[in-house]
Amino acid sequence: MTELFASLDTPCVLVDLDRVEVNLKRAQAHADKEGYALRPHTKTHKLPRFARRAEELGATGITVQKLGEAEIMADSGLKDIFLPYNIVGPLKLARLKALNTRVSLSVTADSPDTVAGYAATFTPDAPLTVLIECDTGAGRCGVQGPAQVLALARQIIGAPGLRFGGLMTYPPLHNFSKSCAWLRDAVDLLGDAGIAVQRVSSGNSPDMWDANEAPVTERRPGTYIYFDRFQVQEKVASFDDCALTVLATVVSRPTSTRIVIDAGSKTLSSDLMGMSGHGLVVGTDYLVKALSEEHGVIEMPEASDWPHVGDRIRILPNHACVVSNLFDEIVLVSGDKVLERVVVASRGRVD
Amino acid sequence: MTELFASLDTPCVLVDLDRVEVNLKRAQAHADKEGYALRPHTKTHKLPRFARRAEELGATGITVQKLGEAEIMADSGLKDIFLPYNIVGPLKLARLKALNTRVSLSVTADSPDTVAGYAATFTPDAPLTVLIECDTGAGRCGVQGPAQVLALARQIIGAPGLRFGGLMTYPPLHNFSKSCAWLRDAVDLLGDAGIAVQRVSSGNSPDMWDANEAPVTERRPGTYIYFDRFQVQEKVASFDDCALTVLATVVSRPTSTRIVIDAGSKTLSSDLMGMSGHGLVVGTDYLVKALSEEHGVIEMPEASDWPHVGDRIRILPNHACVVSNLFDEIVLVSGDKVLERVVVASRGRVD
Numbered sequence: 001m002t003e004l005f006a007s008l009d010t011p012c013v014l015v016d017l018d019r020v021e022v023n024l025k026r027a028q029a030h031a032d033k034e035g036y037a038l039r040p041h042t043k044t045h046k047l048p049r050f051a052r053r054a055e056e057l058g059a060t061g062i063t064v065q066k067l068g069e070a071e072i073m074a075d076s077g078l079k080d081i082f083l084p085y086n087i088v089g090p091l092k093l094a095r096l097k098a099l100n101t102r103v104s105l106s107v108t109a110d111s112p113d114t115v116a117g118y119a120a121t122f123t124p125d126a127p128l129t130v131l132i133e134c135d136t137g138a139g140r141c142g143v144q145g146p147a148q149v150l151a152l153a154r155q156i157i158g159a160p161g162l163r164f165g166g167l168m169t170y171p172p173l174h175n176f177s178k179s180c181a182w183l184r185d186a187v188d189l190l191g192d193a194g195i196a197v198q199r200v201s202s203g204n205s206p207d208m209w210d211a212n213e214a215p216v217t218e219r220r221p222g223t224y225i226y227f228d229r230f231q232v233q234e235k236v237a238s239f240d241d242c243a244l245t246v247l248a249t250v251v252s253r254p255t256s257t258r259i260v261i262d263a264g265s266k267t268l269s270s271d272l273m274g275m276s277g278h279g280l281v282v283g284t285d286y287l288v289k290a291l292s293e294e295h296g297v298i299e300m301p302e303a304s305d306w307p308h309v310g311d312r313i314r315i316l317p318n319h320a321c322v323v324s325n326l327f328d329e330i331v332l333v334s335g336d337k338v339l340e341r342v343v344v345a346s347r348g349r350v351d
Numbered sequence: 352m353t354e355l356f357a358s359l360d361t362p363c364v365l366v367d368l369d370r371v372e373v374n375l376k377r378a379q380a381h382a383d384k385e386g387y388a389l390r391p392h393t394k395t396h397k398l399p400r401f402a403r404r405a406e407e408l409g410a411t412g413i414t415v416q417k418l419g420e421a422e423i424m425a426d427s428g429l430k431d432i433f434l435p436y437n438i439v440g441p442l443k444l445a446r447l448k449a450l451n452t453r454v455s456l457s458v459t460a461d462s463p464d465t466v467a468g469y470a471a472t473f474t475p476d477a478p479l480t481v482l483i484e485c486d487t488g489a490g491r492c493g494v495q496g497p498a499q500v501l502a503l504a505r506q507i508i509g510a511p512g513l514r515f516g517g518l519m520t521y522p523p524l525h526n527f528s529k530s531c532a533w534l535r536d537a538v539d540l541l542g543d544a545g546i547a548v549q550r551v552s553s554g555n556s557p558d559m560w561d562a563n564e565a566p567v568t569e570r571r572p573g574t575y576i577y578f579d580r581f582q583v584q585e586k587v588a589s590f591d592d593c594a595l596t597v598l599a600t601v602v603s604r605p606t607s608t609r610i611v612i613d614a615g616s617k618t619l620s621s622d623l624m625g626m627s628g629h630g631l632v633v634g635t636d637y638l639v640k641a642l643s644e645e646h647g648v649i650e651m652p653e654a655s656d657w658p659h660v661g662d663r664i665r666i667l668p669n670h671a672c673v674v675s676n677l678f679d680e681i682v683l684v685s686g687d688k689v690l691e692r693v694v695v696a697s698r699g700r701v702d
Contacts, residue, residue, distance in 0.1 A: 010702060011702060065644065092360065114602075133603075142603075143605070249439055250439075251492070252484075252491075254461060254493055266676055269620070293416065293672060309439060322644065
């Protein structure tokens with residue numbers, strides 16, 4: 001018997017291109033049907049080729065989460081980039097200014113300090129588009145209510161080098177409607193003040209199949225290109241939709257129930273996403289129970305000869321995005337066939 | 352007021368060289384006093400320069416955890432490398448064979464299958480040194496008892512291309528004595544069979560200040576070069592001993608108690624190590640309460656003006672080793688002075 005993917009050393013990341021295509025197309029069809037602009041978050045894959053492919057299928061542009069990722073995507077020819085982040089400090093503002101001359105760029109702000117930084121950096125000849133980040137319940141960044149939205153919109157509109165770009169939120173999980181209600185209040189208040197809101201951008205993959213609601217005009221799911229164990233748990237996808245798996249080798253069978261593989265937290269990350277276990281052994285219901293950096297430990301409920309030392313197994317990780325960030329390259333496959341190795345261009349762009 | 356480390360963009364990893372020196376010397380002094388060979392684990396820093404520095408101070412050689420790390424260290428001139436891992440499969444065995452001609456190399460095995468792979472690969476002209484990995488309670492890899500040790504030692508000794516190198520364990524946390532008792536039983540059984548054991552290698556940083564015990568001849572702590580929040584919790588080090596911190600910028604102050612920084616799980620990892628929180632704000636008792644990939648959220652117990660958007664703070668991570676693996680380079684500092692940027696040579700060597 002030929003070993004699974006014998007030409008590949010392990011651990012490595014397999015991405016099934018057929019599943020990627022299906023996932024991209026299904027999301028675009030949903031966006032088309034529901035009438036919102038799809039702006040996929042590229043942090044999941046960090047690959048310019050998949051960013052371009054989504055645009056070919058109808059995406060309005062892309063999303064990145066760090067300035068360094070935006071720079072890589074711009075270098076690779078992507079032209080419409082949303083960076084929903086507060087860009088702060090002279091070093092980053094200088095980089096942002098340079099980038100803004102190369103691509104159609106938009107960013108966010110959630111404080112007068114952040115807007116002041118943008119206002120002091122940009123000029124009317126190459127204005128920066130700024131959306132206001134709204135905390136609609138997720139408890140991360142974002143202004144806390146419509147009155148703050150209005151104040152910040154006035155500050156942006158009053159700055160000659162800035163363009164008011166609309167509103168952005170990272171919605172609380174499974175509360176898309178609640179988030180939309182928050183945003184409607186803000187849009188209404190802005191409307192009363194004579195400020196039009198043309199773009200309202202929301203996440204995310206767990207809520208991607210929800211019908212669209214006003215005032216959202218754009219959505220930024222990311223994980224849907226690969227899906228993962230968390231998305232399956234959230235009933236966004238089935239196991240068969242998951243495109244990214246980790247190929248690992250069994251390096252030890254210390255007991256009749258314990259399997260140790262060569263994929264640890266350096267491969268799978270230690271993201272639990274509120275679940276138990278660090279990943280699922282594909283084709284079984286065995287979980288990776290414990291991780292150290294270079295080992296994954298699986299405990300089977302009953303003694304078993306299978307698998308042997310040297311056997312290869314595939315792991316569905318809890319969280320696909322963080323796995324992409326741990327590998328210099330991924331391997332594109334179609335079923336059991338290896339297609340191509342691809343460098344993860346914006347891996348490790350932490351700033 | 353000049354902002355902290357104004358020349359550096361954030362997030363970035365600061366490593367205080369003065370503290371590194373103190374930590375390296377203190378560990379070597381302990382090894383010298385207790386009479387064991389120190390073989391530092393380089394997975395913590397992944398930097399050939401610190402591997403060399405430890406050897407200059409008296410270390411007997413180095414430890415790595417993946418074959419790819421061993422290759423990088425060999426490329427950088429390190430000559431005595433211990434890879435305490437089961438190396439399995441034709442691709443890795445070919446790489447191991449090539450490496451074994453370049454450096455003084457030793458590896459481990461915990462199964463007849465792994466030994467058979469080594470035996471089929473190596474020849475008497477360039478034999479491979481193989482230690483037997485023993486599960487003395489940590490529940491990861493390793494043979495389960497002395498009888499298995501004896502059987503595996505016989506298999507190694509019977510293979511013309513292999514040298515029996517002794518025993519290795521990754522001891523259960525704070526059970527060094529229990530682990531030593533296990534190993535003594537194994538050494539005694541081997542002795543009864545006429546097999547001498549010259550080297551017995553144990554971890555780890557949490558137990559590094561324990562007095563040495565027979566039969567251990569060598570210890571492989573790693574994290575002690577930097578220490579981290581976990582090591583402080585384990586009372587192995589003080590906060591002032593910690594050499595690695597993450598410099599982060601406050602990007603949002605959504606509420607009077609919430610701080611959001613530009614360091615998330617892509618920077619700090621999501622390793623909890625059984626603790627609550629994802630890192631400590633240096634100089635405070637505030638914890639990073641929640642992480643997403645690019646954001647860290649800190650909740651202060653009381654409303655505070657400090658810090659402002661744009662301020663920089665330093666975070667002591669839970670686990671230093673995994674942070675090293677997330678950065679292409681670290682910044683050497685001395686107190687508040689920037690010394691040099693250093694590429695993390697063996698970052699991302701997952702296989």
